[in-house]
Amino acid sequence: MKTFRMGGVHPADKKISQNAQIEKLPIPKTVYISMIQHLGAPAVPCVAVGDKVKVGQLIGTPTGFVSAPIHSSVSGTVKAIEMINDLSGRQVNTVVIDTEGDEWMEGIDRSETIEREIKLDAKQIVERVKECGVVGLGGATFPTSVKLSPPPTAKPTCVIINAAECEPYLTSDYRVMMEMPEQVIIGGTILMKALGVNKCYIGVEENKPKAIAKLKEFCGKYSGVEVVTLKKKYPQGGEKQLIDAVIGKRVPSMGLPVDTGAVVQNVGTAFAVYEAVQKNKPLFEGVMTVTGDCSNQQRNFVHRVGTPLSFIMEFCGGVPAQAAKIISGGPMMGKAIVNIDAPTLKGTSSILYLTEAQTKRKEESNCIRCGKCADACPMGLEPYLLNKLGRASMMDELEAHYVYDCIECGCCSFTCPAYIPLLDTIRQSKAAVMKIMKSRTAPAPAK
């Protein structure tokens, strides 16, 4: 069975919410739609306070190439445009809308019928994906249209749908595959058409046999689509690791994934692309999981972007008494929630409750030089060394040991028997070193 060539860890699976069907979450009275829901430049609001908006109406325009438009997820009146705290506590420009009814923009196909025929050509697809504000839903929220417009030097050869969902607990991608398998595959064929390639791999980990069977049932009807079963290993869903696992090619250091010929898109993204291109529906909804060992509710929802997290928590019976940390995303790479009133974003994949016993950091002790961090590193780095160099702020040495290759997967911290928070140091060191490297290539200031 295929997998990536080095490193990786095996956290317990914990897919306890996998059998919960996707439910429609009620629409809250007020939604808070952030202007930063993607990697790149923030969007700028194009509505004013008091404006009436419909579901799917453009309310934020992109600024720059790497950016994405934002659409309203509800119908109602714009109540305010203000800075509010996001889930990490950062101030973000946000359009606040009071909900009235549920009136959708005309032209959005709300029917359940599956549209199989792709009418748009490659250029129109990219344009539609861009207009509909589709971004990568695997975690990084990189604008999809940018990925579909590779630099002229790059030669894409295949699409890889990232269905690894290697993070413990998360089941939103799994549910999408179980309930909308054909739509995901059509999304894959749309991506193939947009890039002008004729191969689309769907990489799924072996722990999802039902999803694999579901996808295989349909992919025979679509030429070029192939399901690839992958060994269960974290971080299989890392873009570089997935490309290596599926086509055996390595993304060069500081290079683009497309340098290998592969363009990777998440399952959720493929579904969003399907909805954008075939149903003319902008990205204003997302599938997310509410789960945790201490939670008595294990559910999967379609949420309207901008729904306050606390609204969802209340809807699921409130925050469990034992929850000590709430995470948006998976337990390996997700973010700890600082502000539970923060709204959902396009890329929100979960609300995960962890107990103190599960998540409290133990006091670190001396490095015993076991080398387990280096064995676990999927990039072939030496985390123990980077940690030491990082704590001493030895920037040249950090660069010489490729700190910039780090993908921040957390395997090193996860595996360290001395409980050293390796990634904390390495993440900061990486940011500092990348800044220095950038300043080196920047043009010298005019004299």
Add this chain to the structure above:
Amino acid sequence: MDKLIVSPSPHIHGKESTRRLMGDVIIALLPAVLVAIYLFGLSAIHLVGVSVISCVAVEYLIQKFLLKGKSTIGDLSAVVTGVLLALNLPVSSPWWLILIGAVVAIGIAKMTFGGLGQNFFNPALVARVVLLVSFPVLMTGTAFQAPVDGYIFGNAEISRAAMDATSGATPLSFVKEQIAQGMTVSEITKSSGLSYFQLLFSAIGGSAGELAELALLLGFIYLLIRKVIKPYISLTIIFTVFLFSGILYLVNPERFMDPLFHIFSGGLLLGAFFMATDYVTSPMNLKGQIIFAVGIGVITMLIREFGSYPEGVSFAILIMNATVPLLNKIKPARFAKEAQKK
């Protein structure tokens, strides 16, 4: 829920901890300890007990009164050093010799450098070598005879046979002496009745941990199953010794003992399984580990066949320990290649 914990990812941790790893090493050493107790009874219990207690006590006292830090004995590494030290000493060792060993191992070789993880040399081996050089009479020759008084529930026949067969000498020193006196290998094996059965099943004199090679193997397999260590260092050492002694044996079978004798006698397996694989004092990456292990094998054989000591595993490991910082400069294979300049 009053307050939420907020910290950067990852938010969960594997089950591994230093204490758990050290606990596994202790479990892996138990078979060898039990064999020593079976053969030598109270004196073996005395040896292991004094050694472990002194090692833990030395670490606790140094941490408390000299370094003035939080106690570190909870990580169990001092217990591991204590058991390893005991397995490296003759069962007849007096209590004060063991205590000196503990002070050297923990006090000098480990805590001086900053405690667990900071030392360059394997603490138990430093102690063994210091004692060997300082108290040669207590560490060699007749020292390997167990005091028959201290012997309680062991198998009398086997251990007597062991003592008689070797007259207090280890097989390595016995063979070395005989060869130095001009005897040939076939004459030696004929007159002494040495057999692999004896080597494997503990019936031969040596340090407490050099007696039962099968018990050591059992511990080694446990460590592999528990993924505490990887097999590369141990197997490379054994293979190197096999190759080196095999070549010598092929050149002159009457002057050199055969490879199996070298693998199953002395401290080779104890060293290969438990001393050379010490995390702290072995290289971090595979390439370094292979060089490290080949070095140990070669130096061991050089000392055994051409040096003045009958046994060289301890020296070989300590010498190669010194090369570890250099070997760690070898970078592991990297996932990403450098992008081609456009």
